[in-house]
Amino acid sequence: MASELFAAKYRTFAGIFVENIWAIAVCVFAGLAYLVPNWVHLQLIISLFGLLTIPLYWYNLHFCIVCLSQCLASTSSEIVEQPARCYH
DSSP: OGGGGSOGGGHHHHHHHHHHHHHHHHHHHHHHHHHOOOHHHHHHHHHHHHHTTHHHHHHHHHHHHHHHHTTOHHHHHHHHHHHHHHTO
């Protein structure tokens, strides 16, 4: 799903990047599970990390709405295309 945000020629790199992040997260959670053997506490810790990302949704949504409402479509398109330029 995340690869759909990128230009067609950069989707492979975006997919690889997302899968690498997923693999790193699995390794980190395995280490965290070793350090926190009680599954209830482990679930609480994992959920708290997820809660930290919720404000990012509203920040990104608000920023795109503000850019589009001020007729700065070029700025919002640059923001969407910026990750693709990183892989070029």
